[in-house]
Amino acid sequence: MAPKDSFGAAQPQEFWQRITLKTKLLLPTSSAHKESFWATLRMVLFWNILAEQNAIYSGRGAAMTDNLDLTDLKWDAECEEWCSQITIPELASCDASTEQRIPISTDLSQASFPLLVHNRMGNEQPTGWQCEALSFFNGHRAEIVGNSLQAILEWYVPYVDEYRQVFQAYSPPDDSLDDLDKDFPVIDNTDQLRALIALDCVVVHEASRGGVSDIGLCFDCCWDDEHGLGVLVNKLDVVKMGGADVATEDRYETFLNGTEWKLAPETSG
Numbered sequence: 387m388a389p390k391d392s393f394g395a396a397q398p399q400e401f402w403q404r405i406t407l408k409t410k411l412l413l414p415t416s417s418a419h420k421e422s423f424w425a426t427l428r429m430v431l432f433w434n435i436l437a438e439q440n441a442i443y444s445g446r447g448a449a450m451t452d453n454l455d456l457t458d459l460k461w462d463a464e465c466e467e468w469c470s471q472i473t474i475p476e477l478a479s480c481d482a483s484t485e486q487r488i489p490i491s492t493d494l495s496q497a498s499f500p501l502l503v504h505n506r507m508g509n510e511q512p513t514g515w516q517c518e519a520l521s522f523f524n525g526h527r528a529e530i531v532g533n534s535l536q537a538i539l540e541w542y543v544p545y546v547d548e549y550r551q552v553f554q555a556y557s558p559p560d561d562s563l564d565d566l567d568k569d570f571p572v573i574d575n576t577d578q579l580r581a582l583i584a585l586d587c588v589v590v591h592e593a594s595r596g597g598v599s600d601i602g603l604c605f606d607c608c609w610d611d612e613h614g615l616g617v618l619v620n621k622l623d624v625v626k627m628g629g630a631d632v633a634t635e636d637r638y639e640t641f642l643n644g645t646e647w648k649l650a651p652e653t654s655g
Contacts, residue, residue, distance in 0.1 A: 459503065459512075468512070472501040472588050476531040482584040482606045500587040504636050507592060507651065516590050519599035522621055534603055534617045535576040537624040542579065546570045546609070569609050583607045583615060586630070592651035593637035595620045602633025 459468040478497035503512050503520075512520075523530060549570055554563075573579055589602035598621055605615040616633030618626040626632050637652040 461505075465502075466504070466506045466508075468503040468505060470501045470503075471498045473497050474499055474527060474531065474585065474588070476528055477585045480580045480584050480605075482582060482608045499585050501590070502587055502634075503590045504592045506636065506638070506649070512590070513592065513599070515594040515597060515599040516592070518597065519590055519594075519601050519620075522598060523601055526622060529622060530619055532576075533622060533624055534619060535579055537627060538583070538615065538617065539573070539576050539579050541627055542582075542609075543574065546572065582609070586614070587634075589634050591636045593653070594651065595625070595654050600625065600637075604630045604633040 458470045460470065462469050475497040477499070503516060505512070550566060550572070553566055553570075571578075571582065573582070583605045584607075586604045586606055589604060591600040591602065593600055600618055600620050603617040603619065605617070607615040610629070614630030616626075616628055616630045617624060618632050638649050639652050640647050640649055642648075
């Protein structure tokens with residue numbers, strides 16, 4: 387069985403033949419050099435394999451980019467991101483300014499939202515991870531939206547219940563509950579939730595998990611005008627929830643390259 391890289395793909399046979407040839411040519415003639423030689427060789431092999439994997443995956447990224455329509459992407463140098471629009475009919479009915487659910491619109495112009503693709507690394511095109519995330523999102527959009535709304539609902543119901551109890555316990559007896567019912571209404575299903583939130587933008591991160599970038603859904607919400615609502619998803623999973631910054635802030639890490647500290651997107655899984 388052919389050896390596999392960290393992405394699960396079989397390593398090309400010619401790659402291992404090249405490695406074997408290099409090993410034969412570099413064998414030490416003196417036993418005194420063997421220990422340092424093998425330590426050096428292990429390091430060389432590590433970096434060669436890493437470079438080979440990066441080259442292979444870069445090729446996959448380019449291929450995936452070719453299969454997606456990215457011609458509408460516009461570069462925003464100040465924000466270091468590409469900008470476009472993405473159609474999500476399943477969220478067209480969400481409106482944080484109304485108390486009644488609006489039926490899902492058949493007018494796709496009402497279902498178009500800003501799409502932001504992060505590029506702090508200065509790439510010439512979206513990475514393979516980002517293209518994979520967008521492709522998966524487009525193919526499983528309804529399920530991802532459903533999972534996200536359900537996660538918001540499961541967080542919102544106990545949060546509002548606790549908030550209303552505290553408000554009623556410490557408010558003056560003659561204090562009106564109108565504002566409370568408007569900003570923190572009691573709900574029990576995702577249809578009712580749609581009237582309390584409105585999608586602001588979709589953010590494709592540079593950080594990834596298992597070779598697929600995270601995607602952030604940034605919402606306005608009636609209960610927190612200042613901080614908003616953010617849902618971070620990876621494929622079908624809701625990874626994190628919180629304020630809008632959860633959806634918009636990417637994950638980066640620093641590493642030492644010789645004597646220079648560099649920045650790179652976080653990867654996991």
